[in-house]
Amino acid sequence: MATIRARKKADGTVSYTVQIRLKNKGVIVYQECQTFARKQAAQAWAKRRETELAEPGAIERANRKGHTVREMIDRYLVDGAKVRPLGKTKKATLLAIAASHFGEVVDSAINSQILVDYALWRMSPEGGAVQPQTAGNDLAHLGSVLSVARPAWGYEVEPHAMSDARTVLKKLGYNMKSRERDRRPAMDELNKLLKHFFEMQKRRPSSINMPKVLAFALFSTRRQEEITRIRWADLDEERQAVKVRDMKNPGQKIGNDVWCHLPDEAWAIVHSMPRECDEIFPYNSDSISAAWTRACQFLEIEDLHFHDLRHEGVSRLFEMDWDIPRVASVSGHRDWNSLRRYTHLRGRGDCYEGWTWLGKIISSQVTLGARSHGVLG
Incomplete structure (x- = not known):
């Protein structure tokens, strides 16, 4: 069963941690937890995970250690540099994502909800209070990694997670596209x-x-x-x-x-x-x-x-x-x-x-x- 606990942070915002524990004859056979900035996202994730874990063989697959976003980014940077060095901005953005809490998320846990939650966190004071366009750039660079993680390296990444997350953010009213720059030197x-x-x-x-x-x-x-x-x-x-x-x-x-x-x-x-x-x-x-x-x-x-x-x-x-x-x-x-x-x-x-x-x-x-x-x- 899943339990959701609310925790008030120092800046006054509230986060919601979902904990799932499954027992067999009184012995814990599986547990995991995820933290979200929105209660709705936490409830949606808990419901989805409970449904997934009820399927045959799901617990065995879930106990697989998995690969973190940080590991994916590290591999992407190494493999990409063999062909051509990444741009300075893209590399800096990916390293920042890897160093954040999102860098510890495992591949099997990446879905549209957790990507939306990350974008909202980036736009919050705790995540840097960035503009939607900057959060959109984060997702774009992260999308480059996720697009090759499954077909090239066999990581368990939901294929439509990024596109679904962008659709959700657009429906919520966030313009994630970069603003066109019109600056010319005088x-x-x-x-x-x-x-x-x-x-x-x-x-x-x-x-x-x-x-x-x-x-x-x-x-x-x-x-x-x-x-x-x-x-x-x-x-x-x-x-x-x-x-x-x-x-x-x-x-x-x-x-x-x-x-x-x-x-x-x-x-x-x-x-x-x-x-x-x-x-x-x-x-x-x-x-x-x-x-x-x-x-x-x-x-x-x-x-x-x-x-x-x-x-x-x-x-x-x-x-x-x-x-x-x-x-x-x-x-x-x-x-x-x-x-x-x-x-x-x-x-x-x-x-x-x-x-x-x-x-x-x-x-x-x-x-x-x-x-x-x-x-x-």
Whole structure:
């Protein structure tokens, strides 16, 4: 039989712990417990588990030790890294999930109710009081793990648990989709950043040449990770194009190599780099991210991401009256709906025409130092 006990926490919220104990001739043959933020979820889980455990052979299966979410995530991180390193945000999110109480949930216990309860916990003060979109991102990254845990590793994960949980959360009124970002850098912000980065170059000539990286990201619309993967062998001199390896795509990431046109400004920046390494920009992506974050904090520039340069580059091309196929030939987008998310127009014309920084960026010297023998930060 199942018993439900309510416990008041320090922050005033109440949690509900379900305990199930089954006896045979006075001897406990099985017991388990789960804690929920909502009483309804606790009651639903207790009812479902009692029904499941009444089936023949259910107790034997339930006594199987099982695999925890933390173990699944650890395996996913190891297996995924063999093909290609996971993105920084996704990896950090999965590690946080593994370190939470949800990381101790075993595979056979994962269902829509417990996933809904986890999302609600994340949105509660105890779980970090995150926005629904952040909780949605947690579920999306966790879903990547669960989608391979059953077919690849034989773990007992309910196949429709994640999709059912999302349906429930939507019915409850939570918008779990990420908000479309429309931030573009102001010209004054770019002036501050470039001045700062050029000063850093004077002090440390062998540091990452952030002026070239910044300008190339803007004019090429390339993502941060893509920039550091581009090789000299990936250039097509006749077509003024570059092969972008493993371009980010929801349906295909590995082996999704796409040829993208480089506008004249990006093409000139590429050919201003020394041919001392296989990579055109032989820098570490995480080091670029750190340099960008430090600069924005120092200059007190709020809420400006490196990825916003891609928004700026795409929007600029449309403001120059480029049509959709021509812009897509630069950005690499396959459909208008995806491209639309990067389009936030401010006016007409090229606001970078006669940009005084461009000549200085192209003519600036690059000192690779130890990078000539390998990619460093």
